[in-house]
Amino acid sequence: MAERRSARPPSMVDVAREAGVAHVTVSRVLNGHPSVRPETRDRVVAAIERLGYRRNDLARSLKSGRSMTIGLVIAGSELFELPRTLLGVEKAAQQAGYWVNMSSWQGGGTDQLAATVDRLTSQAAEGIAIIADRPVVASALERMVARVPMTVVTSGNLMNPAIGSVELDQELGARLATRHLLELGHRDIVHLTGRLTAFDARARVEGWRAKMREAGVSEPEVLEGDFSAASGYRLGREVARRKRRPTAVFAGNDQMAMGVLAAFAEEGVAVPGDVSLVGFDDIMGSEYLVPSLTTVRQDFVALGRTSIDVLVGLMAGARPRHHLIAPTLVVRRSSAPPPR
Template sequence: MANVNKPKAPSMVDVAREAGVGLVTVSRVLNEPGVVRPETQQRVNDAIARLGYRRNDVARALKSGRSTTIGVVIAGSELFELPRILRGVESAAQEAGYWVNMASWQEGSSEQLVNAVERLANQAVEGVAIIADRPVAAAALEQMVSRIPITVVMSGELGNPSIGSVELDQELGARLATEHLLELGHRRIVHFTGRLSAYDARARLAGWQKTMRAAGIEDARHAEGDFLAASGFRLAQEILDADQRPTAIFTGNDQMAMGVLSALAQRGVAVPGEMSVVGFDDIAGSEYLVPSLTTIRQDFVALGRTSVEMLLGMLGGASAEHRYIAPTLIARASSGPPRVTSA
């Protein structure tokens, strides 16, 4: 049975009465505080605190047609840099005066992802940014149509012109790593890839291959790993037993580079004297490896910020587009010129 004696929540009328001001003044304090005298604003805020007034943002959004809220859908479980991406999303949203309303969608049907977006739209969000693991979400996003603007953070261009997208330029990162080694004088550069079912691994492999071919090296070798340190360790052991060792190893990520460094240390191979090593990602602590790891830094915070900035632009009438975030080379002690051997 309902409690008929439950006290009624205080309203703006109650706040106006408590503060001794008009209803319009209370509304201005809540929505346009800059136009109200400081002493009046303080009186209204004190009344709000005493009464415990909370404004109904949903009703306000329905009335104004604006919620100043964007939705964020996390689509997939293998989003390894999610905290940094979300930091960029939240900071960009807050700077623009927006709140963030989040939802999660794991691998399922396209209809389920559409439903997740529509649930946020029904909560009056003005647009949705999707942070997606490509194997999970790509097919679902291809045909998605929504009544609100959508951007997606995901590797690889999306064949849906209505959705804006942003990604880190994986091919460019691989090119920077390979060019760095070539400029040091290396020619025998092997690439240990990540799991080639992953888009990022394939893009990094393509960047390495194109750069090696541009340097006139057609017979460069690569071997597939799985982004884990153990695969870097195993592949390094195998390459050390080959008839002709490389002078440099470019790995699919820093975890694999850690495994490579361990295998080289175990076999007494000097780095970078006998073998240079370059990783990818610039994970926390990579500068404290022995030797400190040369790697490719990806700005995941900028990735999240750009997705929100693009979304806000679309809210202002801009067209959806695809953008790349450029990585940077961080040169450290694990890379150097190849050792010159006597004839």
């Protein structure tokens, strides 16, 4: 008669017995401890696979008093490059040994945001990360009381000293784009902005304007759009039809730059032969535009990763502060020295 199998799932003790090691060795392997020799680690992993062992994280959290869970709030619907930001969040949390419990908040008052955060903390989240659409979330966050360590991915320095924040340095990105054009020899550089009610648009204007002033160019020209390709096309046609065109255009983002390219092509303005063009964001496909687009690259994976690194630091007792992530300039064929 065949031996009857136990209905009990395999335990860490069973794994230790199967691998011929101590219980503490199995625990060290599961937690990635560096003191375990490679051959011992391989033996434990093989035993885990043979037995089908699965770690009981609920029992582990009850025993330790820790859930090893981070709450993540997606706040707002206008979140640029959210998938890449979430990828950074997930990777960083995984490397730090945390699970991510996600929720969503789509506007309302401070009470509603607090209720969303409280729901996550009631599920034993040890800290909260918020990926925020700033117009939706800024005022609510500034008034919130942080009941657990909290960090926010947003644009602009959050005026709440109890909450850590992380953002991409928009002003530096604009400085990089403008410096590139200045170093090529351009002095007449028009900036096509997004809607100036948006923090990102205002920060990019400030970076561009500061760099132009450093070069001795006073009162540089700003034309306001709304970050759409349509507004780039409209403003691009306006620039192309001038009797005296600028030698370079710094577009508020790559979508606007795409509209400018279409307008210039229709008006017979060569890029970069007649006018150089620089965008912002390095969106997917910008290298395949004709000509390929010089632009400012923002690392959204690093943005998400840093938000979790900062949160883990806060949970370990670090003080909240504002973190800026530097963008980089990607030089392609749409920029060149001005025509002689």
